[in-house]
Amino acid sequence: MFSSCNKAPAPTAASQAKPETAQATPAELRTIIKEAYTYGFPMVDSYRIQYSYFVDQANPEYKGGWNEVHNVARVFTPQDKAIQTPNSDTPYSFLGADLRAEPLVISVPAIADRYYSLQFIDMYTHNFAYVGSRATGSEAGHYLLAGPRWQGTAPEGIKSVIRSETDLAFVLYRTQLFGAGDLANVRKIQAQYKAQPLSRFAGTPPPPAPAVAFIKPLSAEAQKTSPEFFGILNFLLQFTPTHSSEKALMERFAQAGIGAGKPFDVAALSPEQRQAVQEGMADAWKAFAQYKAEMIDTGKKGSADGFGTREFLGNDYMMRMSSAVLGIYGNSKEEANYPAYFTDSEGKPLDGAANRYTLRFEPGKLPPVNSFWSLTMYELPASLLTENPINRYLVNSPMEPDLVRDADGGITLYIQHESPGKKKEANWLPAPKGPFFMIMREYWPKPEALDETWKAPPAVRTAQ
Structure with a gap:
């Protein structure tokens, strides 16, 4: 038998009353907005999807x-x-x-x-x-x-x-x-x-199901700059009972009119407040770019650090934002590990218009997994799969029997925009004619993949 006692509210879209930003000066508002945007971006982007x-x-x-x-x-x-x-x-x-x-x-x-x-x-x-x-x-x-x-x-x-x-x-x-x-x-x-x-x-009577008026999200581009972002965040916070670790944070956000069900009327903002909001959002993106350059592009932080439970992430809001921007809904590391390729072996950004690359697995050194692995190509800035003449977006484990082996039994992949020629085309991962990055997926990784005893091979620039 079971019992149910579920007193959930029925959230609705926030009203259009004046936002409660008066408690914060423009300088304070800018700082809070930067913090709230970093915190809220994964939620708002997930809601868009x-x-x-x-x-x-x-x-x-x-x-x-x-x-x-x-x-x-x-x-x-x-x-x-x-x-x-x-x-x-x-x-x-x-x-x-x-x-x-x-x-x-x-x-x-x-x-x-x-x-x-x-x-x-x-x-x-x-x-x-x-x-x-x-x-x-x-x-x-x-x-x-x-x-x-x-x-x-x-x-x-x-x-x-x-x-x-x-x-x-x-x-x-x-x-x-x-x-x-x-x-x-x-x-x-x-x-x-x-x-x-x-x-x-x-086989019991269903409880009443409260209705909810879902509000229209911003586009992926608009949510980067529009102050309307915070109206959507306030709407979403109605579905998220405040976690004990975030009570002080929510009190701080409240000084900028951010909180569950609160109105955030952009039209009612003073010119100084609106400027502070827009500058705070821009500050969050600058902080993300710096974090990416210093921590992600250098390999100090990777996908294994960016996805998991609240306890695992430890309320690292910039890491959570970065993971959402670069690959929302990524798996936790024990389920799938994701070595990422943003640069080549010399630290230069990957670019299919300017360069060709190879990636070689030494003999017996394919990704160590209990299930399967893949290497997938994404064009920038969209971070989406890229069109190509052979409709190949990845190389993965099921393709291993068809890959051409090197003389020593290793496997060399050719990563470039143009075909490497018919003899090498089985090992070709087509790149866009422009910037790109790649993600390796190791599903159900073995310990040596997680502790980096095994390391993903580099992408090496070759002569045109």
């Missing part, structure tokens, strides 16, 4: 309604533009979870012949749980996903209760594809992914 997936039926990226699993029985291509740095290895399934009224029961089939994972992401973009090959094994099971306000107990038949600290959550499914001829098998698995309200699973 989920609005296109689960709310805006006119959007070409629309998948379907909340609390239903939506399958995409193909890998991503350059036509998929909502999420930055998508993988093109695993067909995705998507679940937008509205947990305000009651939990969801998420069911998976037995999957023993391939890798799969369910990544649970809250509104902050923390990865707070996993179900799948690594985390829970290959057996079938039912898992209860509950929001922060639910106070019930799980019925029989539930393997475990997974708690989200936000009312809305996102579950991102990945199902391994072994090649074009394997797609029918992936579809059969995807058809067995299920989500249903707890009341339906338990």
